[in-house]
Amino acid sequence: MVNLVSTFYFQCCSSTKSRCHKKGSFFFFAILSTISFILTCFLLYNTAYRGNVNNTNIYNVPAMTFDMVVDKFRNAKVKSEADILINATSWMKTETPILTLFTSWLHRQDKYVVQNRTVQNWRFFWPHIRPVLFTNDTELGDICRRQGWSILPLTHTAIDGVPVVKYMYLDAMRHFNSTFYGFANADILFNDGLVNTLLTIRKFTDIYRDPVLITGLRTNFNYKIPCNATDMKNISKVSEKGKLANPMSADYFITTRDYPWGKMEEIVIGRNQVDNWIIRFSQLEKIHVINSTPTVTALHQTTETGIFESGSKPNKFYNSILIKEIRKIKINTQQARVGCAEFVTNFMKHGHIQIMRQPLSKQC
Ligand SMILES: *[C@@H]1O[C@H](CO)[C@@H](O)[C@H](O)[C@H]1NC(C)=O
Ligand SMILES: *[C@@H]1O[C@H](CO)[C@@H](O)[C@H](O)[C@H]1NC(C)=O
Ligand SMILES: *[C@@H]1O[C@H](CO)[C@@H](O)[C@H](O)[C@H]1NC(C)=O
Ligand SMILES: *[C@@H]1O[C@H](CO)[C@@H](O)[C@H](O)[C@H]1NC(C)=O
Ligand SMILES: *[C@@H]1O[C@H](CO)[C@@H](O)[C@H](O)[C@H]1NC(C)=O
Ligand SMILES: *[C@@H]1O[C@H](CO)[C@@H](O)[C@H](O)[C@H]1NC(C)=O
Ligand SMILES: *[C@@H]1O[C@H](CO)[C@@H](O)[C@H](O)[C@H]1NC(C)=O
Secondary structure: OHHHHHHHHHHHHHHOHHHHOOHHHHHHHHHHHHHHHHHHHHHHHHHHHHHOOOOOOHHHOOOOOHHHHHHHHHHOOOOOHHHHHHHHHHHHHOOOOOEEEEEOOOOOHHHHHHHHHHHHHHHHOOOOEEEEEEOOOHHHHHHHHHOOOEEEOOOOEOHHHOEEHHHHHHHHHHHOOOOEEEEEOOOEEEOOHHHHHHHHHHHHHHHHOOOEEEEEOOEEEEOOOOOOOOOHHHHHHHHHHOEEOOOOOOOEEEEEOOOOHHHOOOOEOOOOOHHHHHHHHHHHOOOEEEEOHHHOOEEEEEOOOOOOHHHHOOOOOHHHHHHHHHHOOOOOOOOOOHHHOOEEEEEOHHHOEEEEEOOOOOOO
16 A cells, blocks of 8 residues: 555656655655555554454354263164263264363362362363363263263373373373363363354464464352353353452463474473463463453352462472573563463454454553
8 A cells, every 4th residue: 555655656746747846745745655554554453353353153053062972872772871972982082172171180079069060061062172181090080081071191290290281281182183272270160252262263373373372360259159060141140249360360271283382391280370381481482372361251169278279289389490490580470461461352242252452561
């Protein structure tokens, strides 16, 4: 567009030569170029960040729940329940969901209600989301497999047997195909905003083909409040009673396949600053970080151990000590937070989702 304007100007000049040398024409030219430059930038920005991002909704996509898959094989007159399960799980492996969502937990009596809700909640999003539990506990693995979860062994653990984050991603990517891979804590319930947000972001990554990190804050609520984990309206209502978590934290980390997990330090889940370092690492690696808090409800079922659970465990500074040793830096939490992500998601009219540049404060 700038070229067009200047061509136009020079054509005018050659026909009326005397006027060209006047100062007024120069300013006229300068102003015209500036305006067209701004217009071009605006149009480019609009196409890049909004125009091509299609509006999507989970309800446009036909769902095949795990129960329906099981029924399908039951009707196919397969003999035992165990066979039905084997057939259903192997069929599920052929599907390509948008997200492989994984976690890990110990068999703990006091967390039963919480974990049962998570099992019901994550599998609700099949076939969009494939829930995966990392565990070597065969009994726990069997319970979850019957609920439509996939199970993977924990190949790399560090202090106190806690899983190393990067190997969960690398293992999940080796075993399953999906657009995105994400870790979330086992006490997080999502609403359908997660799938809708990812469908929108997929269109964005289709354009850019760059690594992306999608992360956000959780909403804390007392786990004793009754909550139906498979009723999206109920989850939204319960979240209105909850409280948004500390802005220095993040509770889920969703990345594309090309995210450089191989280069990541061997930080572990469930200890301080695992969230801050994943964000900071991404910023240093020039990866697009997207704050999805406005469009994803991530309900944290807070139990008696409280909201600062990672701070009460042994070796709580394991991650920050590791980063300090390797990188010789102290993680600046003011920078390493979702508020300093490059992009942010937002609802437009009719519940459609858009991705915008996030206004950044000085601390970022
Ligand atoms: C948006 O999605 C609709 C329905 O899937 C499709 O017909 C249309 O071509 C898409 N538009 C863009 C810009 O991708
Ligand atoms: C179900 O699994 C059995 C093995 O357990 C296999 O022989 C059979 O072909 C499978 N059936 C279907 C419909 O996939
Ligand atoms: C787990 O949740 C499901 C679905 O809400 C429920 O049917 C089941 O009874 C629960 N299990 C236990 C042991 O509470
Ligand atoms: C879990 O099992 C795998 C093999 O299936 C083994 O390599 C790994 O060391 C085990 N992890 C733990 C923490 O026991
Ligand atoms: C993932 O997809 C690729 C290409 O379609 C295929 O070659 C590969 O076998 C798939 N992997 C798994 C684990 O399904
Ligand atoms: C959510 O569902 C539970 C059980 O299904 C119910 O007891 C509770 O009142 C509901 N909460 C809201 C806010 O609707
Ligand atoms: C949870 O909500 C779903 C969908 O609204 C409903 O089918 C189911 O019966 C509810 N479960 C409980 C335990 O209230």
